Amino acid sequence: MxxxxxxxxxxxxxxxxxxxxxxxxxxxxxxxxxxxxxACAWLAAIGSEVDLGRLFENIARFPxxxxxxxxxxxxxxxxxxxxxxxxxxxxxxxxxxxxxxxxYVGTVLGAVGAFVFCFAAAANLGRSAWLRFCVxxxxxxxxTVPEIVFALIFVIAFGLGPLPGVLAIAIHTMxxxxxLFSEVVENIDLRPVDGITATGASWWQVVRFAVVPQVLSxxxxxxxxxxxxNVRGASIMxxxxxxxxxxxxxxxxxxxxxxxxxxxxxxxxxxVMLIDLGTERLRHALLSREQR
Amino acid sequence: MTFAISAEERGAILAxxxxxxxxxxxxxLTTIATIAAVAGLFVYGLTxxxxxxxxxxxxxxxxxSFVVLMLPPNPGSWARALIFVKALFETVAxxxxxxxxxxxxxxxxxxxxxxxxxxxxxxxxxxxxxxDMVRGxxxxxxxxxxxxxxxxxxxxxxxxxxxxxxxxxxxLYSEAIEAADRKPVEGVASVGGGRAHEIRFGLLPxxxxxxxxxxxxxxxxxxxxSTIIxxxxxxxxxxxxxxxxxTLEWQQTSFLILLILVAVSAIDFLSNKxxxxxxxxxxx
Numbered sequence: 001m002x003x004x005x006x007x008x009x010x011x012x013x014x015x016x017x018x019x020x021x022x023x024x025x026x027x028x029x030x031x032x033x034x035x036x037x038x039a040c041a042w043l044a045a046i047g048s049e050v051d052l053g054r055l056f057e058n059i060a061r062f063p064x065x066x067x068x069x070x071x072x073x074x075x076x077x078x079x080x081x082x083x084x085x086x087x088x089x090x091x092x093x094x095x096x097x098x099x100x101x102x103x104y105v106g107t108v109l110g111a112v113g114a115f116v117f118c119f120a121a122a123a124n125l126g127r128s129a130w131l132r133f134c135v136x137x138x139x140x141x142x143x144t145v146p147e148i149v150f151a152l153i154f155v156i157a158f159g160l161g162p163l164p165g166v167l168a169i170a171i172h173t174m175x176x177x178x179x180l181f182s183e184v185v186e187n188i189d190l191r192p193v194d195g196i197t198a199t200g201a202s203w204w205q206v207v208r209f210a211v212v213p214q215v216l217s218x219x220x221x222x223x224x225x226x227x228x229x230n231v232r233g234a235s236i237m238x239x240x241x242x243x244x245x246x247x248x249x250x251x252x253x254x255x256x257x258x259x260x261x262x263x264x265x266x267x268x269x270x271x272v273m274l275i276d277l278g279t280e281r282l283r284h285a286l287l288s289r290e291q292r
Numbered sequence: 293m294t295f296a297i298s299a300e301e302r303g304a305i306l307a308x309x310x311x312x313x314x315x316x317x318x319x320x321l322t323t324i325a326t327i328a329a330v331a332g333l334f335v336y337g338l339t340x341x342x343x344x345x346x347x348x349x350x351x352x353x354x355x356x357s358f359v360v361l362m363l364p365p366n367p368g369s370w371a372r373a374l375i376f377v378k379a380l381f382e383t384v385a386x387x388x389x390x391x392x393x394x395x396x397x398x399x400x401x402x403x404x405x406x407x408x409x410x411x412x413x414x415x416x417x418x419x420x421x422x423x424d425m426v427r428g429x430x431x432x433x434x435x436x437x438x439x440x441x442x443x444x445x446x447x448x449x450x451x452x453x454x455x456x457x458x459x460x461x462x463x464l465y466s467e468a469i470e471a472a473d474r475k476p477v478e479g480v481a482s483v484g485g486g487r488a489h490e491i492r493f494g495l496l497p498x499x500x501x502x503x504x505x506x507x508x509x510x511x512x513x514x515x516x517x518s519t520i521i522x523x524x525x526x527x528x529x530x531x532x533x534x535x536x537x538x539t540l541e542w543q544q545t546s547f548l549i550l551l552i553l554v555a556v557s558a559i560d561f562l563s564n565k566x567x568x569x570x571x572x573x574x575x576x
Binding site for chain 1: 330333336337338340342343347348351352358381382384390424425428432433437438440441442446449523540545553556557
């Protein structure tokens with residue numbers, strides 16, 4: 001017996017023909033996709049005014065800019081050089097702390113709001129389809145409008161300062177977390193819900209004793225993740241006058257205080273990294289507790 | 293016979309299974325301590341952030357009147373509406389071009405940061421950390437830097453979106469490359485395929501759908517970020533948004549917000565459709 005294939009066997013030829021056709025269809029689809037993609041890219045290049053000539057002409061400025069933001073540090077006078085670089089350390093640390101607090105208060109407020117709305121938005125618990133639809137659209141609105149746009153409006157309504165920043169972050173967080181929370185609620189085990197409903201509990205009691213214990217650790221984990229994102233968000237709130245370190249950052253960039261730019265950015269990046277590490281550890285602890 | 297239990301029976305059950313019902317003292321204490329810490333920091337934050345009830349009430353009053361002034365959304369004139377729609381097109385173009393360029397340029401970075409491609413630990417560490425640094429800087433700040441290089445306009449915004457995405461894509465690629473399954477590659481090799489065949493038929497079919505769906509997802513989220521990039525003068529609808537808010541043209545503001553909502557949900561819808569077409573019905 002051999003493994004060679006008789007190419008003239010009609011069955012084999014039929015298969016080969018079918019394969020050729022399938023491959024040709026797929027190739028045609030890929031080609032059409034590619035053409036559409038290239039057309040989109042061409043349109044986008046026009047829309048975003050891509051100008052390679054201008055880019056290459058000025059590209060040297062990019063490394064130059066970054067180079068200029070770097071401080072001059074000499075090994076001999078490292079202490080005083082560092083002190084000069086971080087001349088505003090006291091003020092910046094205070095602003096950084098304010099930034100973190102803005103993110104924290106905004107996250108807590110937003111998480112509480114999301115907690116309130118998520119049960120009504122979940123498909124398995126929401127009592128009326130009408131209410132569910134409204135809550136979902138509302139949450140969608142909250143997360144689609146960028147937080148800095150909310151901040152711009154709130155700065156005019158509430159005046160300059162951290163308060164509009166907090167509210168803007170809270171609203172955006174509510175929209176983002178509300179969606180995640182309601183997805184968590186939709187994935188719960190429904191047996192405890194049935195059990196508690198069978199004892200004659202009201203809707204609120206069902207939520208309190210059958211749903212909340214199942215979802216709380218996941219909620220906390222998502223809220224921690226959001227906190228880290230919000231610290232980044234809060235660091236640019238100052239661009240529109242809504243408090244935090246962004247105010248000093250944009251001033252340094254606009255007025256070309258080069259070394260201040262790097263000093264503040266480094267502080268922000270460091271803070272975000274530390275919070276990233278801390279929340280990641282907490283989240284792993286939370287999620288492993290849930291699995292036990 | 294009734295199912296109701298008397299107070300005595302209830303007390304007896306509580307005495308026998310008290311630990312199971314109330315939980316251990318230690319757990320209750322940690323719960324209370326956690327709640328107290330979260331609430332304490334929250335109250336401390338409220339006191340230091342210049343929030344007062346009076347200010348909040350006054351602000352809410354202002355906000356209410358703004359919302360009333362926003363209705364109905366109205367661009368003012370047809371010429372103005374045309375300008376806004378053009379700015380929206382610019383925004384979407386910035387998001388699309390920035391994402392596509394970042395996705396292309398990040399490929400070599402992804403290989404550089406993948407542990408199974410570059411075995412040198414120092415190179416791997418440096419590549420990963422610098423990608424983290426690039427990711428840590430907000431697109432708005434990159435926009436301010438690029439404005440210094442290529443001047444005001446959408447080109448700077450596109451470059452900013454591209455730069456801030458380079459870090460994210462580099463990280464994603466390196467993870468996808470590290471997680472790629474070797475078995476299809478070995479299968480191709482075992483039927484006599486060369487190195488190019490291995491990559492084309494073994495590696496690419498695994499990695500490409502994941503990358504394509506990530507690119508789509510990023511286009512979606514970048515449409516949101518590119519709407520605000522105009523606030524610092526880097527093109528798109530953000531310029532008009534901040535302008536109309538600052539000049540208190542509330543009807544135009546709400547028209548712009550409506551435009552953004554429609555555009556974002558249209559792109560959400562499209563990219564969901566495309567994603568399912570590319571990766572099939574299985575969720576990622």
